Amino acid sequence: MSFFTAEQTIFFVDDDASLRTANAQTLDLAGLPVEAFPDAAAVLPRIAADFPGIVVTDIRMPGMDGLELRAAIHAVDPDIPVILITGHADVAMAVRALHDGAFDFLTKPFASDHLVGAARRALAHRALILDNRRLTAAAAAIDSPLIGESAAMDRLRETIAQLAQADIDVLIEGETGTGKELVAHMLHRRSRRSPASLIAVNCAALPHELAEAELFGSDLIDRATGKLGQAGRIRSAHRGTLFLDEIDTMHAAVQAKLLRVIEEREVQPIGAAAPEPVDLRIVAASKIDLMEAVRAGAFREDLYYRLNVVKLRLPPLRERRSDIPQTFAFFLDEAAAKIGVEGFRIDDGVRRHLVEHDWPGNVRELRNFAYSVVMNLPSDVGLAGVATELTLAERVQRFEATIIRDTLAQTRGNIADTMRHLGLPRKTLYDKMQRLGIDPKGFRA
Ligand SMILES: Nc1ncnc2c1ncn2[C@@H]1O[C@H](COP(=O)(O)OP(=O)(O)OP(=O)(O)O)[C@@H](O)[C@H]1O
Ligand SMILES: [Mg+2]
Incomplete structure (x- = not known):
């Protein structure tokens, strides 16, 4: 598993100079780039949302301690893995810290391969997250399949195929x-509009004072810069698709202006003498x-009927439970392929839990x-039913045990094959089997 990239760095934080040097050396010897810091104040300015590495920090330090540092890092980017080091085995604190978002936990004294193993996993996770972010940014270009x-x-699927060609406005309703x-x-990619852009607007994230200029644009000249105002999202979507996400949160004043765009297919930017024609298709979500919002007086009825030329209702998973195993398997394979391990299999018990979860x-x-x-x-997701009384750590253990047993059954107790399937080093696998009470001999029948 060597898919973390060279630019990934471990920031190691410890006020104890000798431990700091020793641990940094361990990581360095394992081929992992590392930088050492004496305290939180020194490391924090170096943390940014696109920081490509991970942080390993001692908990007990003068000034800001490791738990506070974890929170401060996650205020910048909640997806930076932070590994905490504690001086004594405090299981309750470990579980709490994991629940709060710590990636892993090491108790002093720890073997160097524990530190290296935890760091490698965290780096792999970080690489996956950054990779995902890049993918999401490029999502418009990727034709991801609709599974189920x-x-x-x-x-x-059938409706989408027909609608895409039809070039009419669509309202999409569905839970998160x-x-x-x-x-x-x-809808955009399969339409004749695909050469132009899909411009997405999240109405909930748009403060209403800014919404007008953002959406309709402005032709006013900025006195300070002498530059012409902004194009606005509607004009940017010309010949393409305007995706109005969370349309139910749109402010009343903006709703009124949008109605005109839909009815007349023209837009009047702030400060413009006359409206300009725009050619766009509106997809709202x-x-x-949305009819409930109309009844509650929060959404204009006339706008509702204009947007609702066709309504697509996306069913929640619990209304199509038969799709859950296939969908889960698809994402398992996708994740496994990214880190270069062979596909996981799920047994009937786990399958049942997945299907029963809401x-x-x-x-x-x-x-x-x-x-x-x-x-x-x-993970925060419990396995339905059985999971509600279990702690996070216990839930994870259960799932781990199932996956390990499943793999041992598949490999007939062959340790080397099991290691390869799960992508775990030998010692980690043995540690886990011992902790979970799994005897590989039992699978060698
Ligand atoms: N039927 C499906 N098949 C495959 N992937 C799906 C399916 N439905 C959703 N996804 C994936 O699930 C994730 C969430 O989907 P999406 O962002 O479209 O949801 P949403 O309805 O817009 O949610 P929200 O209201 O929270 O914004 C995405 O990664 C998306 O690709
Ligand atoms: Mg969404």
Whole structure:
């Protein structure tokens, strides 16, 4: 597993100079780039959202301690793995810290291969996250498939195929993580508008004072710079698709102006003498039933009827449970392929738990869970039913045990093959089997 890149660095923080030097040397000898820091104040200015590495920090330090440092780092970027080092085995604190977002935990004294193993896993995880971010940024160019073979998904695919060509406005409704953004991109890419852009606007993230200029543009000359105002998203979407996400949160004043764009297919930028024609297709999305917002007086009825030429309702996972195993398997394979391990298999027990879980975060949650399983990370997702009374650590252990047993059954107890399948070093595998009470001999029948 050598897929972390050269620019990835470990920031090692410890106020104890001799431990700092020794541990930095250990990481360096293992071929991992490392920089050492004496305290939180020294390392924090170096942390940014695109920092390509990880942080390993002692907990007990003068000034800001390791737990506070973890929180400060995650205020900048919650996806930077932070490994904490503690002087004594405090399981309760470890579980709490993991729950709060720490990546891993080492108790002093630790063997050097523990430190190296934990750092490698964290670096691999970070590489995956940065890779994912790049992929997301390029998502418009990628035709990701809509997974699911249930009748509901078949119908949805058919409707998308027909609608894409039809060039009419579409309203997409569905809970969080059901694929609204994915479907909006599919509609655009399969339409005659695909050579132009899909311009996405998240109405919830747009403060209403800025919304008008952002959307409709401004032809006012900036007195300070002498430059002409902004084009606005609507004009930028000319010949393409305007994706209005979270449309239910749009401010009333903006709703009124948008109505005119839809009815007349023209836009009047701030300060412009006359409206200009625009050629666009509008795809709007809402997490809530937009008719409810109309009834509550929060959304204009006339605008609702203009947007709702066709409504696509994306079903939550719990309404198409038969799709869960296939969808989970797809994301497991995707995650496994990224880190170069062979595909995981899930047994009937795990399958049942997955299918019974309600997945309030829908496909996004299922996807994140699949990645956390492959990366051997703690996850907030419990396995339904059995999981509710278990601590996070116990849930992770259960899942780990299932995966290890499953793999041992597949390899008939062959340790080398099991290591390869799971991407675990020999010692880690033995440690885990011992902790989980798994005897590989039992699989050699
Ligand atoms: N049917 C599906 N098949 C494959 N991947 C899917 C499916 N539905 C959603 N996804 C994936 O799940 C993740 C979440 O989807 P998306 O961002 O489109 O959800 P959303 O409905 O826009 O959620 P939110 O309301 O929270 O913005 C994405 O990674 C997306 O590619
Ligand atoms: Mg979305």
